[in-house]
Amino acid sequence: MLIAERKAKDPKQTAKGLGHEGMTLREMIEKRDRVTAETGHYYGLTSLPLHNDDAVKMTRFNAQLTTTAVFARETAKHVAASPVMRSFGECLWMILQPEGDAVTASLGLIGHVQTAAFLVKSIADMNYEGDPSLGLHEGDLITVNDPFYGGMHGADTYTLLPIFYQGELIAWAAAVNHITDMGGGLSPGGLPTISTDVFTDGWQFPPVKMGQNFRIAKWWDELYMRQTRTGMFNVMDQKARVAGDKMIHDQVLKIVEEVGVDYYRQATREIIERERRHLERVVRRSLMPGFSQHANFNYFTWKGLVPPGSPADKNTVLHRPVDFAISADGKMHVDYTGDTSEGPGHNYHVWRGGAYGGLSWWWFPQLHYGQCVNTAPNYQINLELRAGAHTNPTDPFVARSAGVLVGGRVGSLFKCTQYPMLARGILEEIGQTDPQALMPEFEGTLESGVKWGFGDFGASTGCSSTGARPYKDGESATTLLWNPQSDLGEIEEWELYMPPVVYLGKAKRLPNACGHGKFRGGNGFGPLYMIYKPGNLRISGSAALTCANFLNTTNGLAGGYPSYGAIVMAFRDTNIYELIERGEPHPTSVPEVLQFIKEGKLKVGEIKEWGGAAEPIEMKHGDLWGIIVHAQGGYGDPLERNHSLIQSDLNECLMTPDVVKEVYAVQAESVGGAWKIDEDVSSKLKEQALKKRKERAVNAEEWWRMERAEVLRKDFSEEITALYADVVKNSDSFRGKFLKFWCLPDDFEI
Amino acid sequence: MVQSASKDAMRRLVDGEIPWDEAKELLHINPKEDGRFRTYMEVLKEKWKFDDELLLRISEHLYIVRKKEGSRVVKCDCGHEFGDYRANWKLSSKVYVRRTKEELAEVMTIEPRNYPNPKLVEVREWYCPGCFAQIGVDVVPRGYPVLWEFFPDIDTFYREWLDVPLKDQRPDWYEDKTPERVAQWAHKTSGG
Numbered sequence: 001m002l003i004a005e006r007k008a009k010d011p012k013q014t015a016k017g018l019g020h021e022g023m024t025l026r027e028m029i030e031k032r033d034r035v036t037a038e039t040g041h042y043y044g045l046t047s048l049p050l051h052n053d054d055a056v057k058m059t060r061f062n063a064q065l066t067t068t069a070v071f072a073r074e075t076a077k078h079v080a081a082s083p084v085m086r087s088f089g090e091c092l093w094m095i096l097q098p099e100g101d102a103v104t105a106s107l108g109l110i111g112h113v114q115t116a117a118f119l120v121k122s123i124a125d126m127n128y129e130g131d132p133s134l135g136l137h138e139g140d141l142i143t144v145n146d147p148f149y150g151g152m153h154g155a156d157t158y159t160l161l162p163i164f165y166q167g168e169l170i171a172w173a174a175a176v177n178h179i180t181d182m183g184g185g186l187s188p189g190g191l192p193t194i195s196t197d198v199f200t201d202g203w204q205f206p207p208v209k210m211g212q213n214f215r216i217a218k219w220w221d222e223l224y225m226r227q228t229r230t231g232m233f234n235v236m237d238q239k240a241r242v243a244g245d246k247m248i249h250d251q252v253l254k255i256v257e258e259v260g261v262d263y264y265r266q267a268t269r270e271i272i273e274r275e276r277r278h279l280e281r282v283v284r285r286s287l288m289p290g291f292s293q294h295a296n297f298n299y300f301t302w303k304g305l306v307p308p309g310s311p312a313d314k315n316t317v318l319h320r321p322v323d324f325a326i327s328a329d330g331k332m333h334v335d336y337t338g339d340t341s342e343g344p345g346h347n348y349h350v351w352r353g354g355a356y357g358g359l360s361w362w363w364f365p366q367l368h369y370g371q372c373v374n375t376a377p378n379y380q381i382n383l384e385l386r387a388g389a390h391t392n393p394t395d396p397f398v399a400r401s402a403g404v405l406v407g408g409r410v411g412s413l414f415k416c417t418q419y420p421m422l423a424r425g426i427l428e429e430i431g432q433t434d435p436q437a438l439m440p441e442f443e444g445t446l447e448s449g450v451k452w453g454f455g456d457f458g459a460s461t462g463c464s465s466t467g468a469r470p471y472k473d474g475e476s477a478t479t480l481l482w483n484p485q486s487d488l489g490e491i492e493e494w495e496l497y498m499p500p501v502v503y504l505g506k507a508k509r510l511p512n513a514c515g516h517g518k519f520r521g522g523n524g525f526g527p528l529y530m531i532y533k534p535g536n537l538r539i540s541g542s543a544a545l546t547c548a549n550f551l552n553t554t555n556g557l558a559g560g561y562p563s564y565g566a567i568v569m570a571f572r573d574t575n576i577y578e579l580i581e582r583g584e585p586h587p588t589s590v591p592e593v594l595q596f597i598k599e600g601k602l603k604v605g606e607i608k609e610w611g612g613a614a615e616p617i618e619m620k621h622g623d624l625w626g627i628i629v630h631a632q633g634g635y636g637d638p639l640e641r642n643h644s645l646i647q648s649d650l651n652e653c654l655m656t657p658d659v660v661k662e663v664y665a666v667q668a669e670s671v672g673g674a675w676k677i678d679e680d681v682s683s684k685l686k687e688q689a690l691k692k693r694k695e696r697a698v699n700a701e702e703w704w705r706m707e708r709a710e711v712l713r714k715d716f717s718e719e720i721t722a723l724y725a726d727v728v729k730n731s732d733s734f735r736g737k738f739l740k741f742w743c744l745p746d747d748f749e750i
Numbered sequence: 751m752v753q754s755a756s757k758d759a760m761r762r763l764v765d766g767e768i769p770w771d772e773a774k775e776l777l778h779i780n781p782k783e784d785g786r787f788r789t790y791m792e793v794l795k796e797k798w799k800f801d802d803e804l805l806l807r808i809s810e811h812l813y814i815v816r817k818k819e820g821s822r823v824v825k826c827d828c829g830h831e832f833g834d835y836r837a838n839w840k841l842s843s844k845v846y847v848r849r850t851k852e853e854l855a856e857v858m859t860i861e862p863r864n865y866p867n868p869k870l871v872e873v874r875e876w877y878c879p880g881c882f883a884q885i886g887v888d889v890v891p892r893g894y895p896v897l898w899e900f901f902p903d904i905d906t907f908y909r910e911w912l913d914v915p916l917k918d919q920r921p922d923w924y925e926d927k928t929p930e931r932v933a934q935w936a937h938k939t940s941g942g
Contacts, residue, residue, distance in 0.1 A: 425790025
C-alpha cells in the first residue's frame with residue numbers, strides 16, 4: 001500500500017507519541033509546518049533568545065554539533081571500500097530535528113540537507129511509531145533510497161537512526177552516500193542510462209527497518225549481494241553509514257547531557273531559523289526584487305534501444321524551464337510548472353524532496369555561506385510544481401533512477417540570479433557555472449570469470465570548470481557544484497577498480513572547448529579510456545546533467561556564447577596497441593583521437609558518437625571510449641576580448657589560430673615558436689565582423705513575423721513538435737506564455 | 751579582512767580589470783556590505799556619458815535610465831535606446847539566428863563540431879542596433895518564446911530595500927509590457 005493510501009485509511013493516531021509533550025511524529029511535523037507558515041519564521045521563532053542571551057554558548061553548541069557530523073564522516077567513510085565514498089567523499093552525515101530538518105551537516109554531499117525532511121515525513125506517513133508491524137525504537141536502523149519517499153535518485157542511499165533521550169525522540173542521525181551500482185535492469189551503475197519504468201530502475205525501496213540494536217540484519221547484506229552488481233562495495237557502504245550514525249547518536253546524547261534537553265530543543269530550532277535569516281539577508285544585499293527566466297532541455301534517444309512495443313521506445317526532449325522571482329519580502333520563488341509531463345522515455349522523474357535537493361547545487365555555491373549547512377533554504381525558497389509533470393509525477397511507477405538530474409537546470413537558476421547580482425554591483429560573485437557531468441558506468445565479466453561493475457567518478461565528474469566572470473576567464477578543473485567540499489581523491493586510485501579500462505588521458509584541457517566571450521569559460525576536458533583484455537564489457541555514459549545536443553546547461557552571459565554539453569565517442573577496432581608497441585605517440589583525448597584519425601596515424605573500424613548520455617555498448621580489447629565535458633560559458637561580446645588574453649590562450653594551446661580568427665576576429669602569427677597578434681590585420685577583421693553582423697541581422701519584429709509563421713505552420717522537428725504538444729496542452733503557465741508571445745488564438749493546439 | 755568594496759575596486763570590477771587576488775577579498779565579504787549599490791552607482795554615473803538619470807545597470811552594456819520627459823527606457827552605453835524597460839529589450843534589438851550545422855559550427859568550436867543539434871535548437875544572437883555589440887545569446891528550440899533575462903521591480907527595490915523611494919514611483923512600473931509590444935506587431939500583420 002502506498003503511503004498516500006495508508007494515510008487515507010489511517011487518519012487517527014491517538015496514542016501517546018514519541019515526541020515532545022507526547023506528540024506523534026506526524027503531529028510534530030504538522031505543528032512545524034503550521035507555525036512556520038503562520039509566522040514566516042522557522043518553528044515560529046520571531047526572535048532568537050538563546051543567541052541573544054549567550055552567543056558564545058550558542059556558537060560553541062553549534063560547533064559541537066557540526067564537529068560531530070564532520071567527525072562521523074571523516075571517520076566512518078574509511079569503513080567503506082568504494083572510492084566513491086572513501087576517497088571522493090560522495091557522502092554526508094547530518095543531525096536532524098525529530099521533524100526531519102537538518103540542523104547541521106558534515107562536509108560532502110550537502111544537497112541532502114534539503115531532502116532529509118521529506119524522508120522523515122515519509123517515515124511519519126508510514127506511521128512507523130504507531131504501527132506494531134514497524135515500530136520506532138532506540139537502535140533502529142532505517143534505510144531508504146526510492147526518490148518517491150523524498151530523495152534524489154536511487155543510488156543515493158540514506159540510513160537514519162532515531163535518537164531518544166529519556167524516551168523522547170529528540171533527533172535523528174542520518175547518513176547518505178551514492179552507491180556504485182543499484183542493480184538497474186537495462187543498464188548498470190548508480191545512475192542507469194536507460195530505464196523504462198520503476199521495474200527496470202534497479203533496487204529501490206521505501207524506508208525499511210533493516211537493523212535493530214544498532215546492528216545490520218544479515219538478510220540486508222544478502223540483498224545487496226544478490227540484487228546489485230557491486231555487492232561488496234554496497235555492503236561496506238551500508239556499514240559506513242551505520243558507523244557514522246552511531247557516532248552521532250552517542251555524541252548528541254553527550255551534548256544533551258551537557259546542555260540539557262530543553263536547551264537542545266530550542267537551540268537546534270534557532271540554528272535553522274538563524275540560517276534562514278542569513279539567506280534572506282544575502283538575498284536582500286546581493287539580489288533584487290524582480291523576475292527572470294531561463295529554459296533547460298535534455299534529449300533522450302531511446303528509440304530502438306528498449307524492448308519493442310515499450311512506450312519508452314522513442315526519442316524524447318525534456319523541457320525544464322525556470323521562472324524565477326524575488327518578492328519584496330526577500331523570498332525566492334522557483335516555478336517548474338512548465339516541465340514536460342510525466343511519462344516513459346526518460347528516467348529523470350523526481351518528487352518534491354529531490355527537486356528541493358537539486359536546488360542546493362545553486363543556492364549553496366551561489367548564495368548561502370552561513371555558519372553551517374542545513375534545511376533553512378527550504379523555508380526561504382518557494383518551489384512551484386505541477387502535479388503530473390516529470391518533476392512531481394502522479395504515477396508512482398515512473399522511472400526515477402536518475403532523478404537527481406533535476407540538477408541539470410541549476411545552470412538556469414544560476415543564470416536567473418546573475419543579472420540581479422550584476423544590477424546590485426556584486427560583480428565579483430558573477431560566474432555562470434553549470435553543473436556538468438557525464439559518468440562512465442561499466443559492467444561485465446572479467447576474463448577470470450569475476451563479475452564486475454563500477455562507475456568512474458574520478459576524471460569525468462570529479463572536477464568541473466568554472467564559467468567566465470565579468471573580469472576574468474573561467475578556470476578548468478577547479479570545482480564541483482554538488483560536492484563543493486569533497487576530497488576528490490587521487491585520480492590514479494580509480495584505475496585500481498577498473499581492471500579492463502586504462503586511462504590514456506585524464507583531465508587534459510582541450511583547445512577551443514569553451515564558451516567564447518569577452519571573458520571565456522573554463523576549457524573542458526574528459527577522460528579517454530583504452531580497453532585492455534576486458535572479457536565481456538559494456539560501457540555507458542550516464543548522469544548526463546548536460547547535453548551537447550542542446551547546449552543549454554552551459555550558458556553564456558551578457559552576449560557570451562554557451563559552451564557545448566557533454567559529448568561521448570567510442571572508437572572500435574583500433575590499432576592503438578600497435579602504436580604503443582612501436583613506441584609511437586598516442587592520443588590522450590577525444591579531439592586528439594579525431595586528429596590522429598585525420599592524419600592517418602590511427603586506424604579505426606567504427607566510430608560512435610552521442611551528444612549526451614550514451615547507452616551501454618560492448619567494448620573489446622583495443623577499443624577507445626572517451627568524453628568531452630565540463631566546458632563553461634563565456635561572458636560578454638567575443639569581439640571585445642582583450643588581445644593579450646587571446647595571445648595567452650594561443651600560447652597555452654587553449655585556442656587555435658583558426659578559431660581565434662573566426663570567433664574573435666583576430667589574426668595571429670607564429671613568431672619564433674610563440675603566437676603574436678597582428679594588430680593591424682585584426683583591426684580590419686573586427687570591422688569586417690561588425691559589418692557581417694549588420695548585414696545578416698534583422699529587426700526583432702521582422703524575425704518575430706518569420707518565426708511566428710513557422711509556429712502557425714507547426715514547422716518543427718518531430719521531437720520539438722512532441723514537446724510543444726505536451727506542454728502547450730498540459731502546462732497552464734507555459735501555454736499562457738506561448739500563446740501570448742506568438743499572439744495565438746485561445747484554442748491553439750499543437 | 752576587507753569589509754567593503756572601495757570605489758577604486760568597484761571601478762576596476764566594472765572595467766573588468768580587477769586582479770583575481772583582490773576579487774577574492776571581495777568574494778569573502780558575506781553578506782555584502784550595505785553600501786555596495788551606492789558605490790556601484792557612483793562609479794557607473796561617473797562613466798555615464800548621457801543626460802538621462804541612471805536607475806539600474808542590467809547587463810554588460812545595458813542600463814535602465816529615466817529620461818527627462820519621465821519615461822524609463824533601456825539604453826546601451828553607446829547611446830542607443832531600446833524603449834520602455836517594461837518590454838523585453840530583445841524585442842527592440844537586431845537578431846541573427848543560427849540554424850544550420852555550418853552556422854552553428856562557426857561559434858561552437860570543439861571538434862567534432864556537430865553540436866548543438868540543428869534539428870532541436872537554434873542559436874539567437876541579439877545585437878544592439880546602435881553599436882552592434884552582441885548583448886545576448888539564447889539557445890532554444892525553434893518557436894520558443896523569447897527568454898527575458900531580468901525584469902527588475904525597480905520601485906520596490908528603491909522603496910523597500912534601499913529606503914530611498916523614487917520620486918516617480920507608480921504601480922504600473924512593474925507591469926510586463928512585452929505582450930503589448932507583440933500585440934502591436936500582430937495587429938499590423940492582420941492589417942488592423
